[in-house]
Amino acid sequence: MTGDPAGTELPRTPLPGSPRPETPDDRAFEGHTRRNVVVVADRFASFARGDQVLTMTDMLALITSGRPDVPGCHWVVHLGQGIDATDHDLLEAACDKSEAMVCLADPAASRQQAERxxxxxxxxxxxxxxxxxxxxxxxxxxxxxxxxxxxxxxxxxxxxxxxxxxxxxxxxxxxxxxxxxxxxxxxxxxxxxxxxxxxxxxxxxxxxxxxxxxxxxxxxxxxxxxxxxxxxxxxxxxxxxxxxxxxxxxxxxxxxxxxxxxxxxxxxxxxxxxxxx
Missing domain, CATH: 3.10.129.10 (Hotdog Thioesterase)
Known part of the structure; x- marks a missing residue:
């Protein structure tokens, strides 16, 4: 058997696409208050309180109703667990069509697929x-x-x-x-x-x-x-x-x-x- 001693500390190498929240360019928020929220699958509804965390269903309803259009506030939506590529596309389309100031955080990383x-x-x-x-x-x-x-x-x-x-x-x-x-x-x-x-x-x-x-x-x-x-x-x-x-x-x-x-x-x-x- 060869290798390092038992109990070796795992390196803290930054992980590509790590969970640290990424947001669009700050210049997009000039003159506006930025509100970060997380959207999770409906299966995690018990974790969704409706203020900082919303379910997929509630987030889509909120975007399509125009309710995030709070004067001076720009909503940035981060993706939590249970949100797949299809959900991402639905959210992206809803954001694009909405007149409210709402966008997805780090859209490119959000598209990353699960392993085979x-x-x-x-x-x-x-x-x-x-x-x-x-x-x-x-x-x-x-x-x-x-x-x-x-x-x-x-x-x-x-x-x-x-x-x-x-x-x-x-x-x-x-x-x-x-x-x-x-x-x-x-x-x-x-x-x-x-x-x-x-x-x-x-x-x-x-x-x-x-x-x-x-x-x-x-x-x-x-x-x-x-x-x-x-x-x-x-x-x-x-x-x-x-x-x-x-x-x-x-x-x-x-x-x-x-x-x-x-x-x-x-x-x-x-x-x-x-x-x-």
Missing amino acids: PATVHKDRPENVLLAGVHSPSATHCQAELRIHRDNELILDHHTGEHVQGIVIIEAMRQICIAQFETAVRPALGPAAYAGVWKRIDLSFEDFLFPLPATVESLIEESDVSRDSHLKFRASTAVRQQGRGVATAVIEYSMIGQSRIDALERRKADQATRAYLG
Whole structure:
């Protein structure tokens, strides 16, 4: 096993498209008061208070009704969780048609698409939790957290205003997979791989809210001597506006798909026989 000592602090490399709010040129606001608001998917309605945060439905209704046209006030709309490219286009079109002084913050970054499902070993696009995967170094991987409004983990869960912890855990799993597929996998042969988790040492430090956030992974140790069974230990973190939400040290293996299929089939047969006596 080789790598950095355990407990290595994750680098604070700026992430492209990071959640720090970006706004249009300040010259557009000369003589006007700027009001920043966030729009989230209707699924996060409990987080939307109607003053600083609005749901997609309420924001569209507000824009089309002309109600944001407060004298001397220019509204800037930031995109929270659950807002996809279609929602972005609807909001952009509504802003363009409205006579009110309202615009989207950082429209180009808002169009960034979630990663392909294969990059995080998922089948359905709505279950991908990462966008803009980026590796500033060979062992360090970063991405934006991107929660689709129809993600499987939020369809039937009551959390109050925060996003449930299982989303954080899955985002950490996905950043490890994405790091393997984008930074490690290209140097290997054509065989497919499956991730097998051995240990997760997880700490929750704060609530995660349906606002922009980042996910990071730093590989501390690795053993890649066997192509069919690659071993890793990584420190992962989820952050929101610079504050730590959760951290974890994860030990996992990436095993050749044909090998894991045979192993799983054998163990499945053993479990079935044991159950049936």
